[in-house]
């Protein structure tokens with residue numbers, strides 16, 4: 001470290017009392033941060049406010065630049081956290097300087113488990129710890145000089161904020177998805193349709209004949225937020241249910257690693273599946289990394305196919321298949337072990353002709369099925385789907401009929417079929433599906449070739465080593481009653497068979513989605529209470545808007561009741577339910593029924609709720625009448641050219657939020673859009689994932705991390721208190737004992753240096769290792785910058801009013817041109833390299849710097865190192881802030897390289913003249929010359945004996 005470096009510590013003050021030191025940086029930075037706060041430098045204008053009175057301001061294009069807001073952790077920030085915040089800040093500053101109205105701020109995603117767990121452990125209200133963490137983070141962030149509009153900051157735990165989260169919940173609760181109009185509509189419009197008879201009730205009958213409870217039940221089938229007794233992930237060890245996304249691949253809780261069981265519980269859900277198609281389609285219009293789009297597409301998982309009914313004992317088993325064209329190859333069926341029809345079709349005895357391998361060695365089908373079900377229940381879905389493992393299953397003792405050809409095909413249970421997908425039943429086509437192929441081999445089932453293999457293996461399936469899957473092959477052996485697919489390709493065959501299935505009433509074309517509705521209740525204290533009460537019939541009612549926010553009550557015990565982690569038969573008990581005074585209330589909901597007794601919903605919303613819409617609240621944070629003023633929303637978020645759905649101009653955050661937050665937020669946007677509350681149907685138009693700042697983790701011989709700053713390096717090995725330790729690149733964090741705080745770097749060098757270092761480390765989307773020893777490099781850049789303007793001995797400004805030389809003009813305008821492009825393209829590292837180059841040029845030229853050059857340089861640096869830029873700008877005699885100054889524009893005359901003419905000769909005769917850079921190397925010039933069209937033509941393929949290059953003027957080719 002540089003503790004003994006006099007240049008840094010200011011020990012050289014005697015020789016150079018006006019040098020840029022850490023102490024100078026600290027003083028400047030604090031002063032300018034105060035200045036910005038007092039002046040409201042970063043206040044973003046709003047259409048009805050500042051913009052209305054200022055046509056010049058109103059004419060500017062806008063940029064809404066956002067970070068994924070942080071959870072205020074008690075541990076505070078390490079230097080890895082602000083990487084994205086610094087990047088958006090640099091970008092926002094650049095946009096302000098290039099004529100945009102910029103909205104940039106940061107709030108806090110403050111409901112969260114750590115604070116709640118602390119409350120459970122200590123009895124301290126989670127609000128207290130959360131607010132302390134927020135204040136700590138705010139001061140850490142302030143030290144970095146981020147240009148946030150602080151008037152617009154909030155935390156999701158603020159009742160003023162969650163009032164609107166609750167309000168949005170009510171909008172969703174009070175709406176339904178109209179498939180014909182393909183949008184959400186108010187539930188009252190559905191009620192009107194039922195009342196008038198325009199829409200029939202699902203089971204006939206008349207609306208007026210239904211009781212209130214019956215009506216509520218009907219509407220529950222339509223509402224976009226609904227309570228249902230669906231099987232959910234119940235985690236006794238945590239005392240709560242979890243969303244699918246919170247359960248690991250091996251069926252345990254992501255947090256805590258407790259077993260998770262499927263249990264039927266009454267829970268709130270969001271009907272996100274109604275939006276599956278739009279969530280998929282609208283991705284195409286978004287400027288997001290392809291990898292994230294792909295993850296969302298896979299998560300939504302749209303498959304086109306058909307549902308086909310296979311008759312069995314006077315009933316049907318319905319399967320979902322993406323390949324109805326393979327129906328003639330279906331030689332058996334499989335039900336998921338949990339399928340409700342399994343018992344029904346499991347007879348007393350094995351039927352005639354049952355093969356021994358089908359029975360699993362059991363005396364009766366019931367015994368075989370029961371044993372198999374027990375075995376399957378102990379496996380997770382992922383284990384069950386694993387490709388490599390042996391296929392297992394048993395015959396249930398019944399046969400179904402293949403509707404295309406009347407074949408009698410045996411029905412199995414096998415765990416490779418999942419209950420939660422499609423219909424939980426499949427027709428098995430061993431010829432085309434590898435899982436089915438392996439199963440058929442193991443259970444001696446027929447494998448019928450129904451495609452002509454294109455790889456020469458022939459149609460004798462007994463010689464096949466695996467299924468044959470190709471969309472290019474022609475269909476064979478597929479003719480039956482009234483339909484033939486023979487000779488068709490897959491696409492035509494699918495269309496023809498689907499048409500036949502529909503005509504014959506045995507199936508229909510369908511689209512299947514992997515996406516499931518979003519489980520929206522948690523058995524927690526520290527979340528938004530649901531604005532829902534139940535009457536004595538158990539019917540859910542919305543609270544009227546006037547009763548929002550519904551605040552969390554004070555409670556004595558914050559813990560959900562947790563249970564033996566392995567006891568699947570337990571059921572949750574929420575912290576709010578123990579608060580009888582709060583739960584049982586008499587209210588007049590303003591619905592004409594007068595004051596009545598109600599019971600409040602005692603679940604709370606999941607942590608994702610608050611982050612589903614926060615971009616909207618930044619726009620109009622203090623509006624007590626509306627979620628957001630429509631004019632303001634239109635200005636910052638509305639659709640514009642090339643952006644049919646609107647959205648934030650830039651959203652920066654980690655790639656780990658690919659499906660949860662980003663999908664939920666998109667869903668809420670679409671509901672609000674459908675209901676007319678906003679003009680943007682997408683929240684985030686452009687998404688950028690920043691890389692991670694990694695750090696070395698040092699471990700002792702037992703594998704425990706040791707404190708990184710105490711490690712010494714000797715001859716390429718690492719030692720901690722004399723003991724040799726290992727070194728590996730990993731995450732940064734307290735538990736790995738390698739955290740570096742932004743404060744420590746700011747204290748040693750200042751915030752501007754930290755900002756520059758983080759931006760210079762590499763391309764923003766790439767992960768990079770932190771190296772404290774390298775930070776000083778950026779500090780030296782700022783020192784040289786300072787020296788180019790200020791005399792270190794006297795503190796006087798040294799710039800002169802004379803014009804710079806030609807060389808310097810070229811260096812300057814190239815830098816301006818390059819930095820401009822780099823900042824626009826978020827290539828902050830290369831922008832810094834160009835600033836460094838210009839600065840070095842000025843140092844090398846020596847002598848006082850021309851004022852015009854110094855000023856341009858300061859403006860170039862301003863987005864990256866705003867404090868030092870403000871200070872130098874002031875020293876250069878300006879009284880305004882650099883923040884709203886125009887970014888320099890390059891003069892093209894100085895940007896283009898001066899070119900020289902190079903003559904290319906073949907055997908002494910001039911064949912071509914090339915315009916090349918005077919700095920071109922011999923090798924480069926040779927390449928250019930040999931690639932030139934005229935030269936190639938003149939050579940006409942003749943072998944080259946020798947090339948003589950005298951860059952930049954001459955190339956002589958000898959053939």
Ligand code: ANZ
Nearest residue numbers: 303320321322323326416417418421422424429432433
């Ligand atoms: C016959 C067939 C023939 C199939 C063929 C595939 C290939 P995706 O594309 O992921 O949607 N399937 C259907 N439901 C299932 C379940 N609950 N568990 C396990 N597998 C299931 O997959 C759809 C295909 O996966 C369906 O199409 C079905 O097998 C199987 F040459 O039907 B297919």
